[in-house]
Amino acid sequence: MNIVFLADVYGKPGRALVIDHIDKLKDKYSPDFFIVNGENLADGKGLTEKTTKPLFDAGVSAITSGNHLWDRYESHDYLQSENRIIKPLNYPQGAVGNPTLRLQNNKEVLIVICLTGQMFMSACDSPYGAMDAFLQNNEFKSIPILVDFHAESTAEKRAFAHMFDGKVSTIIGTHTHIQTADEEILPFGTGYITDAGMTGPHDSVIGVKKHLIIEKMRTGMPVRYEVANTGLQINGVFIEIDSSTGLTVNIERIREFIE
Numbered sequence: 709m710n711i712v713f714l715a716d717v718y719g720k721p722g723r724a725l726v727i728d729h730i731d732k733l734k735d736k737y738s739p740d741f742f743i744v745n746g747e748n749l750a751d752g753k754g755l756t757e758k759t760t761k762p763l764f765d766a767g768v769s770a771i772t773s774g775n776h777l778w779d780r781y782e783s784h785d786y787l788q789s790e791n792r793i794i795k796p797l798n799y800p801q802g803a804v805g806n807p808t809l810r811l812q813n814n815k816e817v818l819i820v821i822c823l824t825g826q827m828f829m830s831a832c833d834s835p836y837g838a839m840d841a842f843l844q845n846n847e848f849k850s851i852p853i854l855v856d857f858h859a860e861s862t863a864e865k866r867a868f869a870h871m872f873d874g875k876v877s878t879i880i881g882t883h884t885h886i887q888t889a890d891e892e893i894l895p896f897g898t899g900y901i902t903d904a905g906m907t908g909p910h911d912s913v914i915g916v917k918k919h920l921i922i923e924k925m926r927t928g929m930p931v932r933y934e935v936a937n938t939g940l941q942i943n944g945v946f947i948e949i950d951s952s953t954g955l956t957v958n959i960e961r962i963r964e965f966i967e
């Protein structure tokens with residue numbers, strides 16, 4: 709089974725990158741499923757029906773998320789009703805949204821979940837405990853599982869990956885918006901990358917106009933964030949999973965410079 713996963717799609721420039729390039733990426737990688745992390749779709753903070761619908765219409769199969777998922781209060785009802793948007797599994801039960809998605813086409817099936825880290829992040833339950841409980845109660849045994857592990861700490865991500873090596877198909881790190889060059893297949897067959905990067909404007913500080921963040925860092929004063937619009941890149945990974953074993957046989961970084 710082939711999967712394309714694009715990391716944190718940032719604001720309007722990121723959305724346009726997906727919509728304008730999805731057909732080309734599909735021609736190149738023939739994905740069974742095309743997944744994006746969408747926690748930053750709406751001006752960098754959260755997502756809305758207006759910012760997700762065009763992506764689904766363009767052929768995105770599922771949208772994973774992270775700490776910014778709920779930033780748009782007006783979207784909470786929508787999150788409850790659109791099961792293709794996946795909330796982190798290890799947030800408290802009251803957090804709105806769907807924590808697990810089963811994707812299926814005419815030949816492949818895939819379970820998609822996401823989790824957030826605990827280090828340098830908003831409070832959430834243990835991703836280790838949540839993943840363990842999920843695997844123990846997994847009603848979809850023997851179906852390949854893709855995990856978006858949305859976390860800041862490299863150590864937390866790598867420890868998680870080794871703990872669940874061989875138990876899930878692929879673990880893709882997101883959240884830092886900076887792609888790491890450590891894509892690999894772990895000893896027991898799980899595909900892994902510490903961070904898949906950001907699909908959006910890289911001539912920025914992780915998506916925001918540079919001068920605003922410099923001002924914030926320099927003075928300690930809050931600033932109103934504005935989405936940058938230059939240095940556009942498509943970042944993510946292409947994954948091939950052997951459906952009979954559920955293990956990854958190939959993981960490649962996607963890093964395309966658009967302008």
Ligand SMILES: [Fe+2]
Pocket residue numbers: 716747748774883884885
């Ligand atoms: Fe993000």
Ligand SMILES: [Fe+2]
Pocket residue numbers: 747774775776858883
């Ligand atoms: Fe995040």
